[in-house]
Amino acid sequence: GNSVTQMEGPVTLSEEAFLTINCTYTATGYPSLFWYVQYPGEGLQLLLKATKADDKGSNKGFEATYRKETTSFHLEKGSVQVSDSAVYFCALSVSGTYKYIFGTGTRLKVLA
Amino acid sequence: ETGVTQSPTHLIKTRGQQVTLRCSSQSGHNTVSWYQQALGQGPQFIFQYYREEENGRGNFPPRFSGLQFPNYSSELNVNALELDDSALYLCASSYGQDSYEQYFGPGTRLTVT
Numbered sequence A: 001g002n003s004v005t006q007m008e009g010p011v012t013l014s015e016e017a018f019l020t021i022n023c024t025y026t027a028t029g030y031p032s033l034f035w036y037v038q039y040p041g042e043g044l045q046l047l048l049k050a051t052k053a054d055d056k057g058s059n060k061g062f063e064a065t066y067r068k069e070t071t072s073f074h075l076e077k078g079s080v081q082v083s084d085s086a087v088y089f090c091a092l093s094v095s096g097t098y099k100y101i102f103g104t105g106t107r108l109k110v111l112a
Numbered sequence B: 001e002t003g004v005t006q007s008p009t010h011l012i013k014t015r016g017q018q019v020t021l022r023c024s025s026q027s028g029h030n031t032v033s034w035y036q037q038a039l040g041q042g043p044q045f046i047f048q049y050y051r052e053e054e055n056g057r058g059n060f061p062p063r064f065s066g067l068q069f070p071n072y073s074s075e076l077n078v079n080a081l082e083l084d085d086s087a088l089y090l091c092a093s094s095y096g097q098d099s100y101e102q103y104f105g106p107g108t109r110l111t112v113t
Helices: none
Strands: A004-006 A013-016 A019-021 A023-027 A029-037 A044-050 A056-059 A061-065 A075-077 A086-094 A107-109 B004-006 B009-015 B019-024 B031-037 B043-052 B053-055 B064-068 B074-078 B087-094 B109-111
Touching: A004 A086, A013 A019, A019 A107, A023 A086, A029 A061, A029 B074, A044 A061, A044 B043, A044 B064, A061 A086, B009 B019, B019 B109, B043 B064, B074 B087
Parallel strands: A013 A107, B009 B109
Antiparallel strands: A004 A023, A019 A075, A029 A044, A029 A086, A044 A056, A056 A061, A061 A075, A086 A107, B004 B019, B019 B074, B031 B043, B031 B087, B043 B053, B064 B074, B087 B109
């Protein structure tokens, strides 16, 4: 079946540190991959996406590259800010289906 | 362009009661999906409605039911509430039944006591 595995949190970093949140997936077919962010008390916001192998999604300094050979979609940011503190969800959607499969989320805490 | 809205924001119910949650889809979208997000977990797919018909369902019992209206807004109904139904319920809208890009509302926080 289809599934997403994320690294467990919380991840605690100092401001301006480099961020990596690992995400790997299992999917039948050709998935589209997403990172969503959830701030405290809020719903999900799409952060970035990639729809085919080797695509790089990017937004607000965050990047993730769709790696088919390693079935991964790791999220990176070169210099985190306190305002990046949130929960990050990796998700996939397989063409021909109608739903997202989410990982369990990774909480990021950035300290000033 | 109006985004996805949900009501109410918070709700407290007693075990055994019934609840209705509402969602207005983003302008131009004809598909609505519902997800349940338990505390500390990722969202789990409940079902999807496309043009007023259920288009797919996740692993949830029949006491979870839904509707979509001609204006593409939607309701999620849960009967015989259980304590484990306490969660954030998220609605997402998209265009088309196989769209990979869904836009989420802020959610309804349901607490069952």
